Amino acid sequence: MKTVTQREFRNNSAAVMDAVEAGEIYHITRNGIEVAELRPLARRRRLTAEELVARHRRPPRVDYEHMRQEADKFFDAYDNSAEHTENTVIASPTFRPTTPAENQVRTTGAVGCDRGHGDRVG
Template sequence: MKTISQRELAARSKAVLDDVEAGETYHITRNGTEIAEVRPLGARRRFVPVEELQRKWQHAPRIDAERMRAEADEFFGSEDRVGESDNPWERA
């Protein structure tokens, strides 16, 4: 993976896209902050290691289930909510 600035991408777009076509991945920065990734379409991963997911989930926001339910009820209304007793996915 290579990191280049937005300005460098604009100046060398043909060379960068040739590298991408050959399998290279670029991270594009603007004012020193990474804003994009340019990679070959065929290089899309189908498997993400558990360790990587755990690292990413450590920085995910915490979810307050009760608050989320209250917000959903306020927005959608609670009259038509499926309760535990009438779960459509429950096997008979």
């Protein structure tokens, strides 16, 4: 750990930052009193291409029966919940999907333009 004054840090900030990047820790003082600590961030080590290939060569084992049991248990609980069954809409006879062109005219009033400029429908 090194100690530098505020003025030294200001005047030599590039050198101090290079040292911090290399792993050095600095305490910065103002009027002789330590006011800050400058340290490198903990970073995850990047994996090499070979390490990535080795890691993904053998994917983790999956117990499909256990996964299916958990999914069935989760969705059965959801299907049987009071909130879900009371608010479920089965079908709406008035619902009709719209085409992108219909949506454009309805929202912008414009025909043939993606940004709403040009000819107006009127």
